Amino acid sequence: MDISINHYPLFMDTVYGHMQSQPMHTACVFQSRGIETAVHLSYQALNVKVSERTQLLLTLGYQGKSVALIYPSGLDFIVNFLACLSAGVIAVPLNVTRNAQQFERTINIFEDAKIQTILTTKDTQKNLIQQLSDIPTLSQPSFVWIDELQTTLSTSALPKIQPDHIAFIQYTSGSTSSPKGVMVSHENIVDNMKAIQNGCGHKQGLIAGGWLPQFHDMGLIGHMLHPIYMGGTYVFMPPMNFIQRPRRWLELISHYKIFCSASPNFGYEHCVKLISDKEDLSHIDLSCWKVALNGSEPVNADTMADFSKKFAQCGFNPQSFFPSYGMAEATLFISGGPKSSGVDVITLDKKLFAQGKIKQSKIGLEIVNCGAISPRFQIKIVDPVSLHECSCDQTGEIWISGKSVAQGYINNPEKTASDFNARIIPSDDYRYLRTGDMGFIHQGMLFVTGRIKELLIIRGRNHYPYDIERTCNNYEHSAGGSGAAVFTFEHNQQTKLAAIVEIKKVSLRDLEKNQLKSDIHELVSKHHEITFDKLMLVRPGVIPKTTSGKIKRSACNALLYDIKK
CATH class of the missing domain: 3.30.300.30 (ANL, C-terminal domain)
Incomplete structure (x- = not known):
């Protein structure tokens, strides 16, 4: 039976449809080390595991409550995240870390999201308890721990989840401020799935994945949820495997014929710098890689040129590069593509640009095109002080409106009101998200120039x-x-x-x-x-x-x- 991707209103409705129509199709592949270590999970097996965890969460009474998901890279995270969506439990994905500074961030998130329950593994639980005990100034919280060994024999009907119910809380990276918890609804997820599908030209059966962390929005939405939504296969490995030996990412793409794999700019730089010209790459075929998405941080045209040159021998097509723009506050994807358009750069007069004006020049400042704006968004370029819409030859703050825009920041009504309910003067009846990013629109394409808070x-x-x-x-x-x-x-x-x-x-x-x-x-x-x-x-x-x-x-x-x- 062919499942129409646009038929179902909620993410898990679509996924359960795939589980029924193609039970033996591979849903996930986790490769912890080499190819011989790969673990495959079919849609049928995924259904069994997700259903078991869903029943456990419902039996324990967690519907509508926030729980932290702290897992090392692997299949456990997928199963438990999908179970949370199915049970109406609000998932809060967090990083497993031994870094003291990053663990302090985790503690702050526990307090901000009022976390009382943690889904994790037995081994990770032991490490977390030890880390908590090593903080003498911390009043020891009384967490409820749910590990992989807990089960239930109870059976409950799945709850009726509304599109505007909060699905999960995505904490921002906090590069310019303290991390904020973005409340992403079930409707937000589905709308962004469609935005990614249309923007990237993805089709049913998509194979996507790579090394991105599962707790990060680009790894969670773009790599994990999207191929499963498309009835395809999510292929992934631990981020540290890539950091230690970046060729493993390319080998993963080649072996599993991955169509779409994403990375921040530094990932492509990492490959260029650490994969030696002397290495034998003859067994790596990157011709399958049609969408090499670059986002999450400023996109560097030089990096992509260097990557294209270095890996042309592996069949990499520079037209596969897909510079994009997105953020957790819009679930993920805002602009990019179209597919096979490669890297496009506009050169601007430097002195005029320093005054906030846009004028093309033969020599000057190069800005990378972040692609076509998804038709699912209404986007305006706005003067961040006067709140008037900018003219076409000016830079301004990027404001967005659409069904992918999240509900706001958890337990932060003031910041939610200022960032998620902005209005242009004079009003056009839309409520906008103030992204905090500066940019301009040229010939229907979005160009991002930087963060307002980082403007010097x-x-x-x-x-x-x-x-x-x-x-x-x-x-x-x-x-x-x-x-x-x-x-x-x-x-x-x-x-x-x-x-x-x-x-x-x-x-x-x-x-x-x-x-x-x-x-x-x-x-x-x-x-x-x-x-x-x-x-x-x-x-x-x-x-x-x-x-x-x-x-x-x-x-x-x-x-x-x-x-x-």
């Missing part, structure tokens, strides 16, 4: 840190990748410009620091007509980042102070 105003001119960081990263002795952080600091009631740049270990050892600094100052002055008031050179890996690889600029400011001491 130096001597009356606007600069985005990403552009200056790109220049620093291109320095021959720079560690590259995302190894530069540019930000401002206050000194004697004046705003000053600072940078922390990661330098290759061999260069730090063999070259004079003053010469390295002089070179970077010269490069930045030449390309941006500004100078740093403070420039720190550090070893690779020092710059603080979020779990998704974004630079934490506020933490960089603190780091600058620590280094100065």
Whole structure:
């Protein structure tokens, strides 16, 4: 029986349809190490496991309540997340971490979401209890733990879930502020599934996946939920496998004929930097990879050009690149594509751009096209101060409206009111989400220029840190990748410009620091007509980042102070 993807109003209705119509089709493949370690789960087996966990959650009375999901990468997370959707339980996906700073973030989320129950494994539970006991200032919370061994013999009817019921809470990465819990409804999920399907040109039976964390919005929505919604196959491996040896990602794509795989820009950089030209890649065939989605952080055209050149020998088609724009507050996907359009760059007059004006130029600042705006959204470019819509030759804040836009931030009514209920002056009767991102629309395509909070105003001119960081990263002795952080600091009631740049270990050892600094100052002055008031050179890996690889600029400011001491 052919299941019409657009027929069902809720995500799990569609998934249960696939479970009935194609029980033996592979729903998930988890490869913990090599191909021989892969574990396959059919739609029938997934149905059994999800149904068992759904009944357990209903028996324990968790419908309508928030529970944390803390799992290492694997099939347990999929089963329990889908069971939460089925039982009407509000899932809060969180990271398994041994990093003290990241665990502090987890504790803050427990408090923010008022978490009392944790779904996890026995082994992870032991580690979490130990981590909690290691925090002397923490008053020990009394959590209810639900592990993989707990079962029930009870059978209850599935609850009637409404489209506007909250499905899960997605915590933002917190690159510029404390993480906020985005309340995503069942309707939001389905609407964004359709936006991704249309934007990426996906069809039933889609094979998608990669290395992205399951607790992160791009991994959760784009890699995990979307192929299952399409009656396809979700193929994945632990993120650390990719970090340690990036060729494993390409081997995964090649072996399972993955059609769509996504990564932030740093993932593509990681492949370029760490996969040696001497490695034998003859067994890797990337011709199946039709949608190489790049999002979640600023997209770098140079990175994609380098990746295309390096892996052309593996059959990678540069037209497969799919720069995109999205955010947790809109469930995930907002713009991208169309499929097979590759990388498109617009060059703008630098001086006019610094004044917020858009004018194309043969030489100037390059901005990557983040693709066609999904027709499921209403998007406006708005002056963030006057709240008037900008003219077509101006940059402004990106405002969006649509059924993918979430309900707001949990337990944060003030921020919800200001960010999710914005109105243009004069009003057009739409309520908008203020994204906090600056950009412009050109020929129906969305171009994102940076975060409002990260905009640097130096001597009356606007600069985005990403552009200056790109220049620093291109320095021959720079560690590259995302190894530069540019930000401002206050000194004697004046705003000053600072940078922390990661330098290759061999260069730090063999070259004079003053010469390295002089070179970077010269490069930045030449390309941006500004100078740093403070420039720190550090070893690779020092710059603080979020779990998704974004630079934490506020933490960089603190780091600058620590280094100065």
